[in-house]
Amino acid sequence: MSEDQKKQLEQQLWNIANTLRGKMNADEFRDYILGFIFYKYLSEKMEMFANDILQQDNIRFSEITNKTANASEYLEAIKEEALEKLGYFLKPDELFSAVALRGNSGDDESVDQSSANFILGDLQKILTNIQLSTMGTESEEDFDNLFEDMDLNSTKLGKTPDARNSIIAKVLAHLDKIDFELKNTELDVLGDAYEYLIGQFASGAGKKAGEFYTPQEVSKILAKIVTTGKHKLKSVYDPTCGSGSLLLRVAREVKDVGNFYGQEMNRTTYNLARMNMILHGVHYRKFDIKQEDTLERPQHGNQTFEAIVANPPFSAEWSANPLFSSDDRFSQYGRLAPGSKADFAFVQHMIHHLAENGIMAIVLPHGVLFRGGAELHIRKYLIEQKNFLDAVIGLPANIFYGTSIPTCILVFKKCRENPDDILFIDASKGFEKVKNQNMLREEHIDKIVQTFRDRTAIEKYSYNAPLNEIAENEYNLNIPRYVDTFEEEEEIDIQAVMLEIKQLEAQRTELDKEIDVYLKELGLVF
Incomplete structure (x- = not known):
């Protein structure tokens, strides 16, 4: 698929998404359009899988009806295989194309509901059946309540059942005409389109965008950092995984990822993350995403991971319960992160889960570099006692949705190749202004990543600070203390x-x- 065709597809999907907008805000109609796309994906995957099984019998899955000889035997055999390999099952009359056809008249150009069948009840039942088909199987948790945010009876879709039926039938008809080229395993057309839509919704969601999306250019930097020197990863983990885009971005940087792990507090975003994994072809056995508060109720025990990435909510509140002082994640530090700023609590949590040969990269607000009190105590312990901090990278302001504050990336390793210094990079001036947002271009990303990998000292850009210099600065990591960007005036x-x-x-x-x-x-x- 050419770049022009890709952009055309993305625009086509965005136009279909806007059909649903009505009185809904971005994050509400997002759940419907992404849910319908996911349903289409599951249907097409099911149909391709079943057709391969039925090939020797010269029967197509979509053609099986109650009148087909041995229909029940065929369906039972396919269901057993599908639950094992795909993790779910759909009957022929539950396929996306069949429902879209029932919901619209024979005229491809006409989607007027006055001449169409009523499909709302059927569609809601089918979405429930997808989940029910997994009950008692290995994939049950991965499909549990995946479509719960798609209330087809919501008055936001239309005041009357007929109005709601009309708009949904129209959306299904338009989506049914799009070929996501699932047969071409070399392409990830649908995955790329899905990521595009998530990004579009993020740009229109204001502060809420930070709950589920990390801008792709920042994701690239994090992913390239944690995969430095690696071609395969046993595991990758994101403790605040949002829509799962950051986990998937890491996978693009290596040949193979053994398993994906994540945790997400928001239920809707958790559903989005699981859909995103499945839709990108990640087998249900290869990902383990949990829904809970990461700091208060961690779900992955004492597991360690080879690569860890995160863009946690900046300076969020947490309980800082004194009971956590005996928690393995925090006990060795002697201090808990303040209740009003959980930034270092996320750092401590991630370090606890970092494998000895692993790399961890986390996006945080600049305050973590210089704030005093408990945060200074933790910072000093990480550098002086553990020597885990490998690099500090300053990013431009206004590159995240919903906040204009400047941010930084902290990189940690338990086994550092350069234990005598910490690399500081000031990339705050490397961006291009696009409308109201600052954007990192490929050249900006490449310069950051290459400087990190080579640990190059570049005048007014990067500097390898000896540990004794950091100690002299009383563990204040404010980047201008180490990278002099002062320009003499004429x-x-x-x-x-x-x-x-x-x-x-x-x-x-x-x-x-x-x-x-x-x-x-x-x-x-x-």
Whole structure:
């Protein structure tokens, strides 16, 4: 698929998404359109899988009806295989294309509901059946309540059942015409389109966007950092995984990822993450995403992971319960992160889960670099006692949705190749302004990543700070202390400036005389 075709598809999907907008805000109609796309994906995957099984019998899955000889035997055999391999099952009359056809008239151009069948009840039942088909199987948790945010009876879709039926049938008809090229295993057309839509919704969701989406350019930097020197990963973990996009971005940087792990507090976003995994072809056995508060109720025990990435909510509140002082994640530090700022609590949690050969990269607000109190105590322990901090990277301001504050990336390793210094990179000026947002381009990303990997010292950009220098600075990691970006201003010629001022004063005196003449002619006194 060419770049133009890709953009055309993305625009086509965005136009279909806007069909649903009505009175809904971005994050509400997002759940419907992404849910319908996911249903289409599951249907097409099911149909391809079943057709392969039925090939020797010269039968197509979509053609099986109650009148087909041995229909029940065929369906039972396919269901057993599908639950094992795909993790779910759909009957022929539950396929997306079949429902879209029932919901619309025979005329491809006409989607007027007055001549169409009522499909709302069927569709709601089918979405429930997808989940029910997994009950008692290995994939049950991964499909549990996946479609719970798609309330087809919501008045936001239309005041009456007929109005709701009309808009949904229209959306299904438009989606049914799009070929996501699932048969072409070399392409991830649907996955890319899904990521595009998530990004579009994020740009329109204001502060809420940070709950589920990390801008792709930042994701790229994190992913490239944690995969440095690696071609395969046993595991990757994101403790605040949102829509799962950051986990999937890491997978693009290596040949293979053994398993994906994540935790997400928001139920709707948790559903989105599981859909995103499945839709990108990640087998249900290869991902383990949990829904809970990561700091208060961690779900992955004492497991360790080879790569860890995160873009946690900046300076969020947490309980800082004194009971956590005996929690393995925090006990060795002697202090808990303050209840008003959980930034270092996330750092401590992630370090606890970092494998000895692993790399961890986390996006945080600049305050973590210099704030005092408990945060200084934790910072000092991580550097002086553990020597885990490998790099500090300053990013430009205004690159995240919903906040304009400047941010930084902290990189940690338990086994550092360069244990005598910490690399500081000031990439705050490397961006391109696009409308109201600052954007990192490929050249900006490449410079950050290459500087990190080579640990190159570049004047006014990067510096390897010896540990004793950091100690002298009392573990204040504020980047300007280490990377001098001061630009000398051009020398001012005082004599020339004074001469110019005198000339301007002389001109003003002459103008005052001219004005005075005009005022006298008009009989005015100034």
